Amino acid sequence: MNKPHKQQQETGRQSPIKRATSYDVAELAGVSQSAVSRVFQDGASASKDMRDRVLSAANKLGYRPNAIARGLITQRSNMVAVIITRQTNLYYPEVLVQLTQRFSEHGVRVLLFTLEHERDTDSVLDQLLQYQVDGVVTAATLSAEQMGTIENAGIPVIFYNRTLPERLVNSVRCDQEEGERWLVSELANSGHKRFAIVSGPADSSVSMERTRGALQKLKELNIDDVMIVSGDYSYASGRAAFAEIVDRMEGLPDAVVVANDVMAIGCVDEARETNNLRVPEDISIVGFDGVGPARYAAYDLTTVRQPVGRMSEAAVSMLIERIENPGLSPEKRVFSGDRIRGGSARLVDDEA
Amino acid sequence: MNKPHKQQQETGRQSPIKRATSYDVAELAGVSQSAVSRVFQDGASASKDMRDRVLSAANKLGYRPNAIARGLITQRSNMVAVIITRQTNLYYPEVLVQLTQRFSEHGVRVLLFTLEHERDTDSVLDQLLQYQVDGVVTAATLSAEQMGTIENAGIPVIFYNRTLPERLVNSVRCDQEEGERWLVSELANSGHKRFAIVSGPADSSVSMERTRGALQKLKELNIDDVMIVSGDYSYASGRAAFAEIVDRMEGLPDAVVVANDVMAIGCVDEARETNNLRVPEDISIVGFDGVGPARYAAYDLTTVRQPVGRMSEAAVSMLIERIENPGLSPEKRVFSGDRIRGGSARLVDDEA
DNA sequence: CTCCACATTGCATGCGAATGCATTATTGCC
DNA sequence: GGCAATAATGCATTCGCATGCAATGTGGAG
Known part of the structure; x- marks a missing residue:
């Protein structure tokens, strides 16, 4: 005797189940x-x-x-594309969750696209257009041409933490330069003089901005001799970067400005373990992002936290608005990061 | 003179751009x-x-x-739903990236659903069915009834790191119990005697399995008096859990088995900072997952790493197979975690 | 009781692409 | 060169739902 199963097991499972229409x-x-x-x-x-x-x-x-059939007739798929790079997700996983949940509150589904690097955008673009998404949030850089393609299809786009030079686009971002300038000035105010910078990968616009911000401020302070090494945002590359600084610089820096928290943590570990330095007594290290690990007691980074909640909220509402009302003119929303004075930098209390 | 713009700007932007058919x-x-x-x-x-x-x-x-129109006629949307909880993403962001990229290699797009908790599944289910996804990967628990609904629609489902009791389902998972048993036996072999366990949230099936595995092994070793406290997988809750252990236990444990790495890190910090303990000299702390921060020098956790690459690969290929061939019978694929003997536990070298 | 305004309902059509079938062009073979 | 086999192409229909329009029903005002 066979164990009787649920239903329609008899008729052969091959038969494509007919959904009710x-x-x-x-x-x-x-x-x-x-x-x-x-x-x-x-x-x-x-x-x-x-x-x-x-x-x-x-x-x-x-x-x-059937949402597919409905989409065909209404010309609205109620789906938006979210494009992230590996980096976005690995170092800021919350972004994606927040975007998805907020969109979902508006009855909008997220079609996810991930890029290994910030270049393989073309194929993604094709997909995205084929699926008739109503809008796009991109945390990857698009070229002006690519942007044009999407625009011609009448699809609104929000740039997340990036923008497109010489073009009016919608964007939501954290003010990277401002944040870096604050970090550098805090360090300088506290007597740091010998700076090194660890930048991110060359194709990361976020890294470019951060590095630029830091350099600007340093220049204003007449600190010109700054060593810059670069990493790929990973912990290992942070350690390697610090090693490279030690290796190439004459004498040690007293402050290292790192393009993100994860690499900053790598620097701290390398400084402590390999170079027997105390952080922050011997050397100050600052990061950027305000990710979870930045708060771990062993690191307690001085950093600038991106207000992910408000940023994703802004991205979602801006996009929804533009889906409902295609005529809206472009808008840029820039958020200041939250300044966190952690124990990874020797800072004087200048509040007095 | 107005600056001449791209095109069709004149006709009023309101006009919905007509895509070529x-x-x-x-x-x-x-x-x-x-x-x-x-x-x-x-x-x-x-x-x-x-x-x-x-x-x-x-x-x-x-x-x-137009992929929408195509989907309507072919009865294939070439979209799959991926359901994750906040936890999945926050503590294992890589899973999502890997799944998405691998699906994309098969020409399949990912429709993302995130749950605040492992319960709000019902609304997600509705969406998912409306969008005619070809398959589902779920890293959230579904009830038998919910599973039945999807099954009746003829949509194959892969359970990621979970399963459904008393039902034949496809699943891909890391052997949590086995991993915990290894951790416990390593600790016991190295002379640890006073154990405490930090479990995850009650609605996490993964946490249940891990705790069960640890308890089983402890029981086999005739260690019965084990304190269990629970957290919510977060760093803060790890610290709180350790504090609670110190508070409630008579004397200190010499080994703490924690349900995930992030909480384990919290325990390490709390042990060091608040209780002035040395890890691992005074106390051993082990985690689970093998996330990035577990490798940071300050923690260097002894843990079991989930083979995310192989697991996501398995999930994707299993699902694709079942989409193409609905008749395939259920399959379970269980992966052993990678055993990592880090510096957070005082372990004797038993390889000799 | 009559007439009009408005709420309900059904009919027919269209969204954009895929596909079975019929038709026509092409090729190969003896 | 003639004929069958095959490739190339077009026609008509279909997927499941939304929506303009016409038809019908309901209620209220006069």
Whole structure:
């Protein structure tokens, strides 16, 4: 005796299960297909009786409106594309969760695209257009040409932490330069004189901005002789970067400005372990981002935290607005980061 | 004089930009719509001449096949749903990136759903079915009933690091119990006697398994008096958990088995900072997951690393297989974690 | 009681591409 | 050169739902 299973196991599993359509529901409820369609919309008119019969029939059949078909007719897929790079996700996982949840509150689904590097954008673009997404949030850099392609399709785009030179685009970002300038001035105010910078990968616009901000401020302070080494945002590359600084610089720096927290943590470890330095007594190290590990007691970084909550909120609402009202003109929203004075830098208390 | 803009700016931006359809291409190329459709498929027959004319016309119009319309007729959306909880992403961001990239290699897009907690599954389910996804990978727990709903729609599901009791389901997971048993036996072999356990949130099946595995092994070793406190997987809760242990236990434990790395790091910090303990000389602390921070020099956790690469690879290929061949019977793939003997535990070298 | 305004409902059509079938062009073979 | 086999192409239909329009029903005002 075979154990009896749930259902339709008999008929062979191969048979593609036929999902109930609005016609099926209509038939069972003894009404027209239009009626079913109307019951499952908001502003449509339907009598209570009608509604009841349809809903009960729909329930019986396990009917759910087919979002694909609906999208075809309404010209709205209710999907947006979110483009992230490996980096975005690995060092700021929260961004994605927040975006997705907030979009979901607006009845919008997220179609996710991840890029290994900030270049393989072209294929993603194709996909994105094929799927008729209603909008795009990109945490990867797009070229002007790529942007043009999307724009011509009438799809609004929000740039997350990046922008497009010489073009009016919507963007939400954290003010990287301002943050770096603050970090550098804090360090300088506290007597640091010998600076080194650890930048991120060359194709990261965020890293460029941060490094530029730091250099600007240093220049204003007449500190010109600054060593710059670069990493790839990873812990290991942070350690390597610090080693390189020690190796190439005459004498040690007393402050290292690192392009992100994870590399900063790498620097701290390398300084302590390999070079027997005390942080912050012998050397100050500052990061950027305000990721979780930055708060771990062993590091307690001085850093600038990106206000992820407000930024993602802004990105979502800006995009939704532009989906509903395509005429809106471009807008840039810039958020200042939260300044965190952690124990990884020797800072004087200048609040007095 | 107005600056001349790109195009169609004049006509008012409100006008919804009309995307080229296969008919437009057909007309321009002087062929039928079917021909256009065929050129954009794989196995379809088309002469070189035809192909050239269509492609050139398509190019001229910026035509891209409408994946929504295609999905409607082919009954394949080429989208899969990936359901994650906040936890999955925050403590193992890589999972998502890997899944997305691997699916993308198969021409499959990811529709992302995130749950605040492992319960709000119902609404997600609705969405998922409405969007006609071809398959589902879930890193959130589903009830048997929910699973039934998806199954009835003929959609294959892969459970990621979880399973469904009393039901045949596809799953990919890391052997949590085995990992914990190894951790405990390593600790015991090295002379640890007083154990405490920090578990994860009660609604996390992963945490349940880990705790169970540890307790089993402890029982086998006749260690019965084990204090268990629980956290929510966060750093802060790890610190709090350790404080609670110190508070409630008579004397200190010599080994703390923690349900994940992030909390383990919290425990280490709390032990060092607040209790002035040396890790691992005074106390051994072990975690689970093998996340990035576990390797930071300040912690160097003894832990079990989930083989995320192989697991996501397995999940993707299992799902794709089942999409193409709905008849396949359920399969479970269990991966052993990588055993990492880090400096956070005082372990004797038993390799000799 | 009559007439009009408005709420309900159904009919028919269209969204954009895929595909079975019929038709026509092409090729190969004897 | 003639004919069958095959490739290339077009026609017509279909996927599931939304929506303009017409038809019908309801209620209220006069």
